[in-house]
Amino acid sequence: MSKLEPVAVTAAPRFYSVAQVAAMFGMSTMTVYRAIAAGEFPAVKVRGRLIIPAKAIEAIADLAVAEQTVVDASGWAPAQRGSTG
Numbered sequence: 192m193s194k195l196e197p198v199a200v201t202a203a204p205r206f207y208s209v210a211q212v213a214a215m216f217g218m219s220t221m222t223v224y225r226a227i228a229a230g231e232f233p234a235v236k237v238r239g240r241l242i243i244p245a246k247a248i249e250a251i252a253d254l255a256v257a258e259q260t261v262v263d264a265s266g267w268a269p270a271q272r273g274s275t276g
Contacts, residue, residue: 206242231265
C-alpha cells in the first residue's frame with residue numbers, strides 16, 4: 192500500500208483572509224472589517240469567518256491601473272440584503 196504524499200499548493204490563492212488584505216493595503220484589520228460591515232468592501236462569510244475573493248482584489252487593482260484613477264471599493268461590494276427572519 193502506498194503512502195499519500197502531501198500536495199504542494201502552487202496556484203494563486205482564490206481567497207484572502209482579512210489580515211492578509213489589511214497587510215496588502217497597509218491598513219489595520221479593523222479598518223477592513225469595518226468596510227466589510229458597512230457594505231463598502233466585498234467579502235464572503237463562511238460560518239462566521241470573512242474571506243475576500245482574490246478576483247475582487249485583482250479586479251479593483253486592474254481597474255485602478257487601467258483607468259489611472261482612484262477606485263472606490265464600495266462599488267465592488269453587493270448591496271446588503273435585509274434579514275428574512
